[in-house]
Amino acid sequence: MKLYSKDGVEMMDVKSIDLDGERLVIKGKMMGSMATTIFVAPADMWGAFTLFPWRVKLRMPGLLLRGWLAERRARQK
Structure with a gap:
């Protein structure tokens, strides 16, 4: 899944969404270069x-x- 700004610039390329206990774990790349892992409670x-x-x-x-x-x-x- 790709998330874009209103100008069509790719902001995040989500590679996976999974669970870690009760938190969502979202892995992807921000701005095409920074690998990131986001945790959502x-x-x-x-x-x-x-x-x-x-x-x-x-x-x-x-x-x-x-x-x-x-x-x-x-x-x-």
Whole structure:
């Protein structure tokens, strides 16, 4: 997964997301060169979830489905 700025500059290339106990462990590269490991605690996950407006939360299942279908089509080519 790649995260971009509004200008289209790649900010982070996420290589993996896993669990370490109850924390999320996100590994990737920041700004194309700095390898990084980010730990996210459960309270911070909840804090991130509360940042999403309800309209985004309600559309999230559909967005995940569209992403899954696009990935599936790309693999079939």
